[in-house]
Amino acid sequence: DAGVTQSPTHLIKTRGQQVTLRCSPKSGHDTVSWYQQALGQGPQFIFQYYEEEERQRGNFPDRFSGHQFPNYSSELNVNALLLGDSALYLCASSFSARGAEAFFGQGTRLTVV
Amino acid sequence: AQSVTQLDSQVPVFEEAPVELRCNYSSSVSVYLFWYVQYPNQGLQLLLKYLSGSTLVKGINGFEAEFNKSQTSFHLRKPSVHISDTAEYFCAVSPMNTGFQKLVFGTGTRLLVSP
Numbered sequence: 275d276a277g278v279t280q281s282p283t284h285l286i287k288t289r290g291q292q293v294t295l296r297c298s299p300k301s302g303h304d305t306v307s308w309y310q311q312a313l314g315q316g317p318q319f320i321f322q323y324y325e326e327e328e329r330q331r332g333n334f335p336d337r338f339s340g341h342q343f344p345n346y347s348s349e350l351n352v353n354a355l356l357l358g359d360s361a362l363y364l365c366a367s368s369f370s371a372r373g374a375e376a377f378f379g380q381g382t383r384l385t386v387v
Numbered sequence: 388a389q390s391v392t393q394l395d396s397q398v399p400v401f402e403e404a405p406v407e408l409r410c411n412y413s414s415s416v417s418v419y420l421f422w423y424v425q426y427p428n429q430g431l432q433l434l435l436k437y438l439s440g441s442t443l444v445k446g447i448n449g450f451e452a453e454f455n456k457s458q459t460s461f462h463l464r465k466p467s468v469h470i471s472d473t474a475e476y477f478c479a480v481s482p483m484n485t486g487f488q489k490l491v492f493g494t495g496t497r498l499l500v501s502p
Contacts, residue, residue: 278430307489316391316477316492317431330489364430368488376488378423378430 276301278367278379286385287355295350295382299367305329306348307376308340311362323348324370352384360386389414389480393493400500402470408463408496410478418480420461421490422452425475434476437461448472473500 279298287293299306305324309317319332323342337353346367352359362383366376394409412418419438423431435446442454452463461478475497479490 305488309490314494316479316494317490319489319491322489330485332489366431366490374488375433375436376490378432380428380430 280379284383292353297348297365300377303367305370307366308350309364355386389491391493393496397497410461417483421479423477
């Protein structure tokens, strides 16, 4: 089992550009969540996808959007990038059950210049 | 809404000494509690979790945590640390009253183990 895989591992973008990050969940998991971890901070919840729909959203602007595919993989899209969007973006997958353990990928390090 | 406070941003300790990393939370509903560890340039790995039952929870790598509902705390302990325990540790909570899991994290505690 490959666990949760994210791509790419590192990315450099220019302000105003758009970026797409990808996540493949752990085998058998049906729920994918995305988190933003700024330097020196704890991860912040962006949103969660289940059955190809966004179930809940954290306090992030509409520039952040996502998608979940029938095979449960997911994408995070960020439009009109700002310098403040520079962070480690973490994907977590889990079963759709209360208290289920979330398994995290190694993250995508996004740098906006 | 939930919030998590990790009272120490950094904890220096000598190898083989005991350590306690403190975590307090605030929530209007009951929560599940978690501790995650993050090694440099890596994602998060679950150390342990409290869902229900015994308030003393044992996790991987010799770590344990105790849930104290009256003090809304979930402190992490290890009786004897190793150099390899040097990492960032995050406490997190998730509300019980929803059909999905959203983790609310603290700002983290950096554990620095020296020889």
